[in-house]
Amino acid sequence: MKNWIKLLSIAILLPTASTGLLAGEGMWLPLLLKALNESEMQSMGMKMTAEDIYSVNRGSLKDAIVHFGGFCTSELISDQGLLLTNHHCGYGAIQSHTSLENNYIRDGFWARSLADELPNPSLSATFIVRIEDVSEKMLKGVTDKLSEKERQSMIDKNMAALKESFALDIHEELVIRPFFKGNQYFAFVTMTYNDVRLVGAPPEMIGKFGSDTDNWVWPRHTGDFALFRIYAGADNMPAEYSEDNVPYKPKHFLPISLDGVAPDDFTLVFGFPGRTNQYLPSFAVEQTVDVLNPAKIGVRDIALKIVDAEMRADAQVKIQYASKFARIANYWKKWIGESQGLKATDGVGRKQRMEDTFTQRLQNNPQWQKKYGDILPQFRQHYKEIETFALMRDYYGEIIGRNIEIMRIVGYLNNLTKRLESNDEAAYLNYRDRLINYFEGFYKDYQSRIDQKVFAALMEHYVEKAQLGIADPVKGKLILRGNMDYAAWAKDIYAESAIPHRDRLMAILDKTPGESVAALQKDPLFMLYSELSKIYQAKVSETYEDVNGKINRLQRLYMEALMEVFPEKRFYPDANSTMRVTYGKVNGYEPRDAVTYTPVTYLDGVMEKYVPGDYEFDVPQKLQELYISKDYGQYADKNGKMPVCFIGSNHTTGGNSGSPAIDAHGNLIGLNFDRVWEGTMSDINYDASICRNIMVDIRYVLFIVDKYAGAQRLIDEMKLVHPKKNQRVEGSTIKRKRLPKKGNKGRKAATVPKN
Numbered sequence: 159m160k161n162w163i164k165l166l167s168i169a170i171l172l173p174t175a176s177t178g179l180l181a182g183e184g185m186w187l188p189l190l191l192k193a194l195n196e197s198e199m200q201s202m203g204m205k206m207t208a209e210d211i212y213s214v215n216r217g218s219l220k221d222a223i224v225h226f227g228g229f230c231t232s233e234l235i236s237d238q239g240l241l242l243t244n245h246h247c248g249y250g251a252i253q254s255h256t257s258l259e260n261n262y263i264r265d266g267f268w269a270r271s272l273a274d275e276l277p278n279p280s281l282s283a284t285f286i287v288r289i290e291d292v293s294e295k296m297l298k299g300v301t302d303k304l305s306e307k308e309r310q311s312m313i314d315k316n317m318a319a320l321k322e323s324f325a326l327d328i329h330e331e332l333v334i335r336p337f338f339k340g341n342q343y344f345a346f347v348t349m350t351y352n353d354v355r356l357v358g359a360p361p362e363m364i365g366k367f368g369s370d371t372d373n374w375v376w377p378r379h380t381g382d383f384a385l386f387r388i389y390a391g392a393d394n395m396p397a398e399y400s401e402d403n404v405p406y407k408p409k410h411f412l413p414i415s416l417d418g419v420a421p422d423d424f425t426l427v428f429g430f431p432g433r434t435n436q437y438l439p440s441f442a443v444e445q446t447v448d449v450l451n452p453a454k455i456g457v458r459d460i461a462l463k464i465v466d467a468e469m470r471a472d473a474q475v476k477i478q479y480a481s482k483f484a485r486i487a488n489y490w491k492k493w494i495g496e497s498q499g500l501k502a503t504d505g506v507g508r509k510q511r512m513e514d515t516f517t518q519r520l521q522n523n524p525q526w527q528k529k530y531g532d533i534l535p536q537f538r539q540h541y542k543e544i545e546t547f548a549l550m551r552d553y554y555g556e557i558i559g560r561n562i563e564i565m566r567i568v569g570y571l572n573n574l575t576k577r578l579e580s581n582d583e584a585a586y587l588n589y590r591d592r593l594i595n596y597f598e599g600f601y602k603d604y605q606s607r608i609d610q611k612v613f614a615a616l617m618e619h620y621v622e623k624a625q626l627g628i629a630d631p632v633k634g635k636l637i638l639r640g641n642m643d644y645a646a647w648a649k650d651i652y653a654e655s656a657i658p659h660r661d662r663l664m665a666i667l668d669k670t671p672g673e674s675v676a677a678l679q680k681d682p683l684f685m686l687y688s689e690l691s692k693i694y695q696a697k698v699s700e701t702y703e704d705v706n707g708k709i710n711r712l713q714r715l716y717m718e719a720l721m722e723v724f725p726e727k728r729f730y731p732d733a734n735s736t737m738r739v740t741y742g743k744v745n746g747y748e749p750r751d752a753v754t755y756t757p758v759t760y761l762d763g764v765m766e767k768y769v770p771g772d773y774e775f776d777v778p779q780k781l782q783e784l785y786i787s788k789d790y791g792q793y794a795d796k797n798g799k800m801p802v803c804f805i806g807s808n809h810t811t812g813g814n815s816g817s818p819a820i821d822a823h824g825n826l827i828g829l830n831f832d833r834v835w836e837g838t839m840s841d842i843n844y845d846a847s848i849c850r851n852i853m854v855d856i857r858y859v860l861f862i863v864d865k866y867a868g869a870q871r872l873i874d875e876m877k878l879v880h881p882k883k884n885q886r887v888e889g890s891t892i893k894r895k896r897l898p899k900k901g902n903k904g905r906k907a908a909t910v911p912k913n
């Protein structure tokens with residue numbers, strides 16, 4: 159009996175134990191799914207094959223997945239190039255069309271016809287045509303004996319040769335990226351469309367409901383979506399914006415499931431995750447949790463508190479600073495969650511235990527010991543060496559490079575003067591014009607009075623935290639003034655300097671290049687910046703780069719070692735803004751003792767959070783009416799409730815915003831937009847018990863488009879399906895109720911759905 163139980167538990171544990179991964183973990187390369195993941199995915203309920211997801215020979219899911227502006231993901235949901243992404247991904251575009259008369263941020267926007275769709279010169283939509291493993295070609299002639307410099311020049315040479323010989327069709331571009339810390343290389347053939355138009359967006363009260371308070375938080379009730387459309391030339395190929403362009407005809411678009419999700423349903427998220435660090439040694443994780451994250455959080459605490467108070471006191475300030483505040487608060491909150499999560503799940507201890515096993519295995523294998531035995535001791539030493547430099551780098555970056563707004567601006571002006579110093583007047587003029595353009599937007603939303611307060615508080619913080627003498631110029635100034643009154647100093651320097659004042663700065667930039675540079679170099683804020691940046695370069699930058707280079711080399715060797723020493727494990731490369739697949743299940747979690755979160759939220763929860771007139775939790779009148787009349791149409795769940803968001807165990811990160819959540823058959827069920835706070839450490843250490851991604855239920859998106867906005871023309875071009883209904887009646891003789899066919903004429907059949 160006992161043995162039987164033992165056997166059974168081994169069998170149950172096996173699927174994950176044999177891979178060393180927890181279900182849900184991993185951001186996989188689409189072209190390797192067949193070899194690495196297909197059987198596991200099918201055992202988790204997927205009804206597709208790897209070829210349905212990624213194929214170079216026929217239309218597959220990957221042809222519906224689009225890199226949106228290079229920073230988010232989006233997906234095609236009609237045969238007319240209709241593109242779905244997040245409201246927060248489209249925010250810049252929506253804002254750029256917003257004015258006091260047409261307040262699309264506040265009221266939403268719905269183009270009534272193709273002709274009303276709004277062009278966005280700075281947006282792009284990039285497809286992945288195919289992916290190739292080019293490791294062999296890129297690493298030709300690279301041996302352990304080369305120095306880092308020699309290695310890099312060999313790789314550069316190989317890259318040049320590869321680019322030269324690579325066969326590309328017209329409009330195709332080639333991107334080559336290192337994977338597994340430079341142990342492998344993959345080539346991505348891409349095609350980019352630059353005519354991407356805004357089609358629809360809900361009002362902010364829906365698209366950004368809960369704002370910063372709810373950001374990174376479950377339970378969530380945000381309808382974070384927006385609609386765009388890709389336009390192409392008459393040949394369906396990329397074309398610069400023209401009125402003559404036509405909606406793009408995709409190779410594949412995602413059918414949309416109206417059947418919703420249930421706990422344990424298979425989910426696949428397909429997109430462009432930005433950056434993760436899964437293979438850090440324990441020393442690095444410890445440093446992140448104990449030293450670097452707290453420092454960055456501390457700086458932002460100070461800045462956010464000042465700006466928040468100003469925003470609450472003044473409606474105009476609230477408008478000006480909302481987007482900036484959201485950006486700063488986003489990662490501030492993420493780092494807090496990340497550190498807490500790593501502590502709660504003993505992230506450091508886990509790494510240490512893995513390192514112990516690693517060390518043991520090396521000791522049992524003299525060859526490995528010889529090749530890899532130094533890695534962990536050297537990591538330990540280098541992370542110790544780099545600590546103060548990394549910490550000062552973060553203080554400098556956060557205080558001088560980011561949170562004192564004017565210092566960031568002075569940084570740009572400093573770059574400008576450099577261009578003239580290197581005698582390149584053309585480059586100077588070009589950069590100056592770009593800056594002037596940028597400043598127009600910047601000063602519109604800038605209040606020097608507020609920035610001055612941030613300056614005073616953060617300069618004091620800088621002096622308090624600085625090591626290696628990097629804040630000496632600040633101390634020097636205050637000593638000269640005869641006291642340590644930061645506020646008084648801030649007041650004087652902001653008045654004296656031209657840079658916090660748009661008109662005074664523009665007057666300087668209007669002069670001849672020589673006169674402008676001379677005037678800038680005499681400006682007190684410019685001078686302060688110069689001193690701070692020089693001392694930072696000399697005392698921090700050089701050493702940091704030097705040690706970091708050594709760490710990178712070790713990290714590459716460590717990656718190679720892990721893959722060799724743990725042959726039973728399945729490895730996935732860190733995110734690097736290339737196309738990835740992650741899969742998991744719809745699943746709740748237990749954030750703390752005695753608290754259980756279920757995986758689906760409803761419109762009822764929106765109404766529970768409703769605070770009339772609040773800038774985060776107000777609810778539009780019309781949505782309240784729809785809630786009261788329960789006018790949910792075909793989008794309600796089977797209990798007549800309106801679902802809003804759901805969570806799953808998919809492994810995602812920044813850049814996955816706007817990624818489709820896809821069901822077992824290849825239909826769209828949701829739209830990824832966030833992760834839960836307790837699990838944000840998944841960038842460093844995924845833990846299946848608390849790492850969850852947050853998606854908008856696609857039925858909420860459709861409900862808003864249809865019932866709230868009345869944009870029936872958009873619903874008409876989508877393909878709505880009932881995969882679960884079909885499953886239930888499979889093999890039965892019961893006649894199925896057919897979906898009302900709306901605007902189905904001439905619709906191209908989607909290639910993947912197996913329902």
Ligand code: ARG
Binds near residue numbers: 484485812815
């Ligand atoms: N946390 C999400 C992400 O990392 C959403 C951010 C946008 N929303 C906000 N309230 N700041 O991008």
Ligand code: GLU
Binds near residue numbers: 810815833
């Ligand atoms: N909101 C994030 C983004 O913009 C996605 C959330 C995450 O980091 O997982 O990409």
